[in-house]
Amino acid sequence: MKSALKNKILFAASECAPFAKVGGLADVIGSLPKALKKIGADVSVILPFYGKIKIEKEKTKVLKEKLSIFFDGEKRFFNLHQSFLENSNVPLILVESEKYFEGDIYLTEDASSEGSEKEAERFFFFSKVAIKTAEILNFSIIHCHDWHTGIIPFLAKKNNLKFKTILTIHNLGYQGIYDSKIANRFLGSEFQNDINCLRIALSGADIITTVSPNYAKEILTPEFGFGLEEKIKKRKKDLFGIINGIDEEQFSPKEDSYIAQKYSEKELDLKKENKKFLQKEYFKKVDLSVPIIGVISRLAEQKGFDLIRDSFERLMKKNIQLIILGKGMKEFEDFFQSKNKEYPGKFFAKIGFDENLAHQIYAGADMFLIPSHFEPCGLGQLIAMKYGTIPIARAVGGLKDTIEHKKTGFLFEKPESQELLNAIKDSLSFYRKEKIWKKIQTEGMKQDFSWQNSAQKYLEIYRDLTRV
Numbered sequence: 349m350k351s352a353l354k355n356k357i358l359f360a361a362s363e364c365a366p367f368a369k370v371g372g373l374a375d376v377i378g379s380l381p382k383a384l385k386k387i388g389a390d391v392s393v394i395l396p397f398y399g400k401i402k403i404e405k406e407k408t409k410v411l412k413e414k415l416s417i418f419f420d421g422e423k424r425f426f427n428l429h430q431s432f433l434e435n436s437n438v439p440l441i442l443v444e445s446e447k448y449f450e451g452d453i454y455l456t457e458d459a460s461s462e463g464s465e466k467e468a469e470r471f472f473f474f475s476k477v478a479i480k481t482a483e484i485l486n487f488s489i490i491h492c493h494d495w496h497t498g499i500i501p502f503l504a505k506k507n508n509l510k511f512k513t514i515l516t517i518h519n520l521g522y523q524g525i526y527d528s529k530i531a532n533r534f535l536g537s538e539f540q541n542d543i544n545c546l547r548i549a550l551s552g553a554d555i556i557t558t559v560s561p562n563y564a565k566e567i568l569t570p571e572f573g574f575g576l577e578e579k580i581k582k583r584k585k586d587l588f589g590i591i592n593g594i595d596e597e598q599f600s601p602k603e604d605s606y607i608a609q610k611y612s613e614k615e616l617d618l619k620k621e622n623k624k625f626l627q628k629e630y631f632k633k634v635d636l637s638v639p640i641i642g643v644i645s646r647l648a649e650q651k652g653f654d655l656i657r658d659s660f661e662r663l664m665k666k667n668i669q670l671i672i673l674g675k676g677m678k679e680f681e682d683f684f685q686s687k688n689k690e691y692p693g694k695f696f697a698k699i700g701f702d703e704n705l706a707h708q709i710y711a712g713a714d715m716f717l718i719p720s721h722f723e724p725c726g727l728g729q730l731i732a733m734k735y736g737t738i739p740i741a742r743a744v745g746g747l748k749d750t751i752e753h754k755k756t757g758f759l760f761e762k763p764e765s766q767e768l769l770n771a772i773k774d775s776l777s778f779y780r781k782e783k784i785w786k787k788i789q790t791e792g793m794k795q796d797f798s799w800q801n802s803a804q805k806y807l808e809i810y811r812d813l814t815r816v
């Protein structure tokens with residue numbers, strides 16, 4: 349066995365479950381470091397101490413007080429608190445600053461950050477604090493995630509700082525683009541043109557990773573590259589696609605305390621109790637022969653809610669029940685909310701976050717729908733498969749890497765509502781063949797979606813980077 353990695357690694361990100369979560373980014377930051385720790389990496393996470401984060405007093409202690417950086421033309425102070433990732437001994441460093449981290453994570457309704465000067469200020473400040481922290485506490489690698497921490501690799505390279513940087517792209521659709529005046533004011537820099545945080549990170553980072561092998565290929569093309577494909581191509585030899593895992597302890601139908609009835613792949617019949625529960629509770633209509641399709645997602649364009657909306661009336665003609673949980677763009681929230689009244693017994697949408705209901709859907713639904721336009725990895729399909737809930741998904745990004753058509757789920761090619769309907773139709777005909785259906789369910793439940801293999805790949809990267 350190889351010796352433990354001696355170097356200290358700092359994860360820098362805007363989200364970390366369960367403390368601050370909007371999407372899958374949070375799940376990764378909340379779970380990958382634990383898997384890395386298990387295989388010998390000395391890893392910590394740094395996160396803004398957003399006003400809305402609630403941690404019991406006894407779970408945090410002050411690590412450093414009255415530290416400062418030069419920012420927005422002045423010396424600005426902050427404190428570091430230390431806690432731990434949930435159920436682990438992975439240090440979580442929380443940056444406290446009333447001025448910069450009040451309230452929620454993102455300050456725009458759809459988390460797109462577009463044009464929000466406040467958000468630029470917030471994440472520029474956080475990134476500079478992460479650099480300072482790495483210096484004080486002797487980290488050798490900062491592992492940055494998405495545009496929010498994009499100026500870290502840039503500044504590290506420009507100023508010849510002594511730690512290495514990795515950029516992991518979780519979503520190329522968000523790049524953090526700001527007027528040069530904004531950046532220059534906060535950073536004291538001299539940008540002539542707009543600054544694009546993801547673009548500059550792509551130049552500065554020593555290594556670039558993204559969250560599935562297929563997405564790593566897709567982002568080299570104009571269709572998925574969001575204008576950065578040429579830039580990424582130049583870094584192709586430093587680009588790796590590493591598939592995300594899930595915390596298999598947190599998502600296990602055998603041990604899930606949120607669900608009505610626990611079960612395993614050997615007692616699949618028990619899953620029906622969860623379906624009954626879902627039907628009774630949310631549809632007020634129990635009929636086990638009617639398949640339930642579940643959706644749990646940010647209500648964003650990326651996730652294909654336009655396709656669900658456009659096929660909605662046709663979907664409602666089918667003998668199914670549909671349940672949607674999530675929040676995001678107002679246009680989708682309003683649309684689905686309004687359908688609640690129109691289709692009682694057939695459709696139910698809950699706008700918001702609800703951990704309880706999320707687990708109940710994973711356990712109680714028959715199918716899980718993810719019609720994304722693009723999907724760097726996708727975690728919902730992995731969780732659904734673990735619960736014997738069969739994914740129906742578009743064949744893109746990580747969905748294509750993790751779902752096998754008609755073996756563990758159903759895939760469709762084009763982002764069109766007719767294709768979506770055909771895939772659902774296909775799945776319904778399989779649903780009626782109980783034996784085959786069970787086989788698909790069992791096959792999915794048996795897959796290894798743990799972090800183990802992927803954590804090993806990250807560890808290799810850290811090792812290579814710090815080899816002298």
Ligand code: GLC
Pocket residue numbers: 371372373376518519559592723724725726727746
């Ligand atoms: C983003 C991506 C999603 C990925 C997640 C975690 O939310 O859209 O596909 O699974 O990040 O990497």
